[in-house]
Amino acid sequence: MAKEYNPAMHTAEHILNAVMTKHYGSRSFSTHVEKKKSRCDYRINSAPTDEEILSIENEINKIIEQKFEVTEKFISRNEADSIFNLEKLPESAGDTIRIIQIGCFDDYPCIGEHVNNTSEIGVFRIYSHDYNDGVLRLRFRLE
Secondary structure, eight states: OOOOOOHHHHHHHHHHHHHHHHHHSOOOSEEEOOSSOEEEEEEOSSOOOHHHHHHHHHHHHHHHHTOOBEEEEEEEHHHHHHHSOOTTSOGGGOSEEEEEEETTTEEEEOOSOOOSBGGGSOOEEEEEEEEETTEEEEEEEEO
């Protein structure tokens, strides 16, 4: 059975990664995106406070509320490799790489399905988190 993508959750994961990169300099190294709940793991130097976690959640919801268009563009693998970390992108993505753009906020290579506008995502909630051995795990859902 093929994995069923949830475009809203997948787009929210892009926004979460962009916010985490802004604050901690790191996109997730491990991700599990599902319709009801998802998780991302980040390597960061210290455990964030509960207030910092709430701030991340609030920032993501403010981005969602801006009703950014979600579009795509295509660039060569060589160009993408000079701009992005393509580690998580499968080789089968080919020589032309699809870049998902979330308004002027984020663009990143991806082969998954996404919403057309962030207004389709809903409310983003981090419902739990933990930090062990330099790894922050965020568990989130959409309401």
